[in-house]
Amino acid sequence: MWNTPNLLTLLRIVLIPVFVAVFYINAPWAPYAATMTFGAAALTDWLDGYLARRLGQTSPLGAFLDPVADKLMVAVALVLLVQADPRALLALPAIVIIGREITVSALREWMAEIGARAKVAVSAVGKFKTIAQMVSICLLLLHDSIVGSLAYGLGLVLLYVAAVLTLWSMVLYLRAAWPSLSGQVTPRPEEKEKNRASGLTGSS
Numbered sequence: 001m002w003n004t005p006n007l008l009t010l011l012r013i014v015l016i017p018v019f020v021a022v023f024y025i026n027a028p029w030a031p032y033a034a035t036m037t038f039g040a041a042a043l044t045d046w047l048d049g050y051l052a053r054r055l056g057q058t059s060p061l062g063a064f065l066d067p068v069a070d071k072l073m074v075a076v077a078l079v080l081l082v083q084a085d086p087r088a089l090l091a092l093p094a095i096v097i098i099g100r101e102i103t104v105s106a107l108r109e110w111m112a113e114i115g116a117r118a119k120v121a122v123s124a125v126g127k128f129k130t131i132a133q134m135v136s137i138c139l140l141l142l143h144d145s146i147v148g149s150l151a152y153g154l155g156l157v158l159l160y161v162a163a164v165l166t167l168w169s170m171v172l173y174l175r176a177a178w179p180s181l182s183g184q185v186t187p188r189p190e191e192k193e194k195n196r197a198s199g200l201t202g203s204s
Helices: 004-023 030-055 060-084 088-113 124-140 148-181 189-200
Strands: none
Touching: 004 030, 004 060, 030 060, 030 124, 060 088, 060 124, 088 148, 124 148
16 A cells, blocks of 8 residues: 555645745745745656556555645645735636636546546546646746746746636536436446446556
């Protein structure tokens, strides 16, 4: 259970309070430290998934912790950024992204309950969305640095790109799940067991 991918995922969760503490430090180096901390967490997101597939170390714990760690890190970062710059320009994409994560998480949980979790697997759009989110947040965290103005502007543009991809991926998830949501399809018992097993052995 405590393989390398899972330990990296746990490290990402541990970095959250470290990131919050560094974010509030009033020092010239703080924006760079906060960006590096968030960037390190984002790197573990890619690395744990890669190692899980490469080493064949997927596990139920990893399948559960990985998306939780991702969502916590992104949500915390967005809340802190909006608190530091409470303008509608930044709050709007942050609301869209956090709202989508809650919606899709609830959808996946419900689909797992009926044994159709595999129908709402991560899509390519979702992966691009994650990359845009991580890069945009890193740039936005540099707001009070020497390159603040340029980085913040680019980060804001990328955050809107991430918000659009977020809505797009949510539509794809809802469309895939719609037959089950609308009652058009009811999985057979053997399909439920197969889909549950598929959901538990997903990548970390």
